[in-house]
Amino acid sequence: MAEEMSRKPYVREMTSEWIFRHPRYLRYMTREFSCLFIGGWTLMMVWGLKQLAAGPEAWASYLEWLKSPASIAFHVIALAFATYHSVTWFNLTPKALPLQLGEDFVPDAAISGAHFAAWAVLSAAVLYLAGAF
Amino acid sequence: MAISSKPIVWGPFAAGGTVTAFVTPVLIVLTLLAALGHAPDLLAYDRLHALAGHWFVKLAIVGVVFLSLWSCAHRLRITLYDLGVRADILVATVLYAATIAATAASVLYLARI
Numbered sequence: 001m002a003e004e005m006s007r008k009p010y011v012r013e014m015t016s017e018w019i020f021r022h023p024r025y026l027r028y029m030t031r032e033f034s035c036l037f038i039g040g041w042t043l044m045m046v047w048g049l050k051q052l053a054a055g056p057e058a059w060a061s062y063l064e065w066l067k068s069p070a071s072i073a074f075h076v077i078a079l080a081f082a083t084y085h086s087v088t089w090f091n092l093t094p095k096a097l098p099l100q101l102g103e104d105f106v107p108d109a110a111i112s113g114a115h116f117a118a119w120a121v122l123s124a125a126v127l128y129l130a131g132a133f
Numbered sequence: 134m135a136i137s138s139k140p141i142v143w144g145p146f147a148a149g150g151t152v153t154a155f156v157t158p159v160l161i162v163l164t165l166l167a168a169l170g171h172a173p174d175l176l177a178y179d180r181l182h183a184l185a186g187h188w189f190v191k192l193a194i195v196g197v198v199f200l201s202l203w204s205c206a207h208r209l210r211i212t213l214y215d216l217g218v219r220a221d222i223l224v225a226t227v228l229y230a231a232t233i234a235a236t237a238a239s240v241l242y243l244a245r246i
Contacts, residue, residue, distance in 0.1 A: 033212070046235050052185060052242070053245035066167050086155070130163055
């Protein structure tokens with residue numbers, strides 16, 4: 001009896017084809033795929049720490065490896081994805097951190113704008129302190 | 134109210150997303166310059182070794198590594214689910230474990246500097 005009553009649940013088949021159905025979905029996935037490049041670069045940095053700890057020769061070989069064409073290509077793509085992540089993240093800050101002053105909410109543009117400004121100042125400071133210019 | 138582990142997973146994701154938004158692009162520019170043969174002074178062995186020898190800098194590096202990798206792991210987990218991978222518990226375990234392993238490795242390397 002119980003067997004007759006039991007039903008086989010319908011499991012809707014899930015494919016990744018939906019990504020291409022609308023540009024908005026594609027932009028969403030582009031943002032989400034930034035994690036592969038940010039994570040990949042971070043792992044590369046952890047490997048750099050290993051080489052730095054191993055001494056000057058190991059560090060020199062790491063810097064030499066960075067100059068390979070594959071590494072240059074990876075850096076260029078990773079920089080584009082990382083920047084896209086930053087832009088989307090800061091654009092969302094008014095949703096994550098709505099700020100109320102008295103009766104009114106601070107305009108969205110002011111909140112995300114403050115983040116963009118802080119990002120620009122921080123990036124310039126890091127480049128300056130690192131001796132990049 | 135049921136106790137949920139969601140804040141523990143989501144908290145480092147949000148923190149990591151913020152950290153990577155602020156610092157990752159400029160750090161990539163530094164290694165990109167090195168890749169193009171114009172390594173900034175900071176990446177010279179003596180200077181970087183001395184900087185990474187400071188306990189506060191070590192703490193900051195470990196923090197950035199952990200938060201960056203955690204947010205990437207979490208995002209990749211959600212993305213794989215969106216792409217139709219339904220083995221979420223397995224995916225989550227592998228990705229979070231890899232994050233913790235890489236963070237532990239960076240602690241080990243920094244301890245030698």
